Amino acid sequence: MSTTYKLKLKNNLIIVAIMTPIIIFFTFILIYEEGFSNQLISSLFICFFCPFVGVSLKTLLSNKPGxxxxxxxxxxxxxxxxxxxxxxxxxxxxxxxxxxxxxxxxxxxxxxxxxxxxxxxxxxxxxxxxxxxxxxxxxxxxxxxxxxxxxxxxxxxxxxxxxxxxxxxxxxxxxxx
Known part of the structure; x- marks a missing residue:
């Protein structure tokens, strides 16, 4: 016997869709601020956040069961x-x-x-x-x-x-x- 459960898409996609532009907006504001530490933190954040968003969207948009x-x-x-x-x-x-x-x-x-x-x-x-x-x-x-x-x-x-x-x-x- 095999039981399959689908992923909920609507709520998760809404969260990712709202949070991504907000976080990217504030990250780019920090990049243009004076100071090496702001630019370094922003650059590191973009390097880690963008792949996470990509993996999240790939998982959520897949037709495979959860x-x-x-x-x-x-x-x-x-x-x-x-x-x-x-x-x-x-x-x-x-x-x-x-x-x-x-x-x-x-x-x-x-x-x-x-x-x-x-x-x-x-x-x-x-x-x-x-x-x-x-x-x-x-x-x-x-x-x-x-x-x-x-x-x-x-x-x-x-x-x-x-x-x-x-x-x-x-x-x-x-x-x-």
Whole structure:
């Protein structure tokens, strides 16, 4: 069984569309101000902000689903930076941390990939959340978050059960609920 969730576009695009010109406007004002520090800060900000906007727009305008849960794992594009596919074999636990559902894996470094900004964001997430992988429900079109949670836990437990059976063990063991 595979469940797909689409990304919410309207709210996110509005935020990016409003914030981008405002930030660029104030950055250019700082560039033309006297002083090396203002110009340096503005230049560095443009170098980091413009790629972030580009990646955000690319992600938001894509027709790809934001989240897919199936028997193989989780395909997560719900946040920025995009993580991609996480097989159930790598998942150790799933926990709520603030507004995010964090996916803890056996090897965080495996998921700290991409360009320099993506890596920096994933390292920041790892430092503050304990993992580079989180599911951002605010970016997904959901009818009921409880249904999504049940699907996540059911898929994880199904994988664990198959692993135990293939190893010849009984069904007794850890539950993720």
């Amino acid at each position: 989240l897919i849960i199936d028997h193989e794992g989780i395909f997560n594009r719900s946040g920025i930076p995009v993580i991609g596919f996480i097989p159930w074999e790598d998942v150790e636990s799933i926990q709520w941390k603030g507004p995010w559902l964090c996916v803890f894996t056996s090897n965080n470094e495996k998921y700290i990939t991409g360009n320099i900004i993506s890596k920096l964001m994933k390292r920041y997430n790892t430092k503050h959340l304990g993992t580079p992988i989180f599911i951002n429900f605010q970016n997904l079109v959901l009818d009921d978050i409880e249904i999504l949670m049940d699907q996540l836990y059911s898929a994880m437990e199904e994988h664990i059960e198959k692993s135990r059976l293939s190893m010849g063990e009984g069904a007794v063991g850890q539950s993720f609920r």
